[in-house]
Amino acid sequence: MSRTDHLTLGFDDSPGARTALHWALDEAARTGAALRLALVLDTPAVPAPVPYPVGWPDQAAMDVATAVLDRVTEAAAHSHPAVPVTRTVRRGAPARVLEDLSRTSRLLVLGSHGHGGFTGMLLGSTGVSVSAHAHCPVVVVRRHADPHGHVAVGLDGSPASRIALRFAARAAVSRGVPLHAVRVWTPPSPLWEPSGFDAAAVQAAETAALDKDLVDCPSTRITAEVVAGNPAGVLLAAARHAQLVVVGTRGHGGFTGMLLGSVSQHLLHHAPCPVAVVREPVPATPDVDH
Structure with missing residues (x-):
């Protein structure tokens, strides 16, 4: 898959990510692109306020993340049947993983607020870093907008x-x-x-x-x-x-x-x-x- 034919969405199943998903699907349908869903399981680099389980993310966490993307992909097939959807689950620091995925994307889409359940992709250090360093344009979706605007x-x-x-x-x-x-x-x-x-x-x-x-x-x-x-x-x-x-x-x-x-x-x-x-x-x- 080349960078010219697909968009990448950083997804963590938060309300902000679901808003961004709707935008990304509409954009893919309008431009004839495929959509890649990327869910990043954040590997802590420093001790967290609430300790992560030893070895996290383990295979059980990967399985849960994969099930989330399977569910979302199935729903997307009903709402936007013409849009091919692929998915990937990654381990690592969200900003670094998404920046890497942007190398092979036409567009990278982020929600404005995550909930930390999978990635902690708040529009803070991660969102600003990705917007600054991505290798393709980045769209941050805070809310639905007037489609006629x-x-x-x-x-x-x-x-x-x-x-x-x-x-x-x-x-x-x-x-x-x-x-x-x-x-x-x-x-x-x-x-x-x-x-x-x-x-x-x-x-x-x-x-x-x-x-x-x-x-x-x-x-x-x-x-x-x-x-x-x-x-x-x-x-x-x-x-x-x-x-x-x-x-x-x-x-x-x-x-x-x-x-x-x-x-x-x-x-x-x-x-x-x-x-x-x-x-x-x-x-x-x-x-x-x-």
């Missing part, structure tokens, strides 16, 4: 945001909905405003830059806006009536070592719709799953 994308002129734009445009086309592109610039504080600062000139330059980015955009219905303000707040507003909001992993922020910027992290935790975090594509490696 637009696709929103945040742009700042960085290479990462232009990659996000291409992903967002394809998503909008496949859904038959408008693409809403938002370019945000942050005005200087009045206390530190440079002499001769011309906000109107900056706004005009940002608008011209956005227009240039959108020239070759494949989406047929595009709305665009340039906003001066706080990027996280502006993009949250743009996501209010969206079915998907798309961002790059890192823009023009000064802290270039932060692979997942503060804006992306803010959206992952607070957006009212699924959030796609898009990195520069990484060459695929052979898939070993069956």
Whole structure:
């Protein structure tokens, strides 16, 4: 199975994971992809507050996990009969396992909150780490969104945001909905405003830059806006009536070592719709799953 023909869902049977499952099945059906369910049995690297049984995860835990995925696969066959579903149970640290599986995936999907029964995949260290380091785009599904809403994308002129734009445009086309592109610039504080600062000139330059980015955009219905303000707040507003909001992993922020910027992290935790975090594509490696 190549990375171009399937999605991977990190699944732990929590309510958040089940919400993500519905989204992933719909996405697979819409794009003609297969879906791989991945359940990770977390092997503790340090002593846990509640001690794990010696040798956990043992074969009994693996059998329970496999039974969970069998049940979910059977239900998916009834709700989405055209979507091929495979499953895999892995041992290890969830973030590392999911990052590894992302090497051979078109898209990696996560729920926003797990319950720790199998993986502890809360949208905390695991979700943010996977979103930052995955080898394919990651979609975090916090809740169901309006299926008729637009696709929103945040742009700042960085290479990462232009990659996000291409992903967002394809998503909008496949859904038959408008693409809403938002370019945000942050005005200087009045206390530190440079002499001769011309906000109107900056706004005009940002608008011209956005227009240039959108020239070759494949989406047929595009709305665009340039906003001066706080990027996280502006993009949250743009996501209010969206079915998907798309961002790059890192823009023009000064802290270039932060692979997942503060804006992306803010959206992952607070957006009212699924959030796609898009990195520069990484060459695929052979898939070993069956």
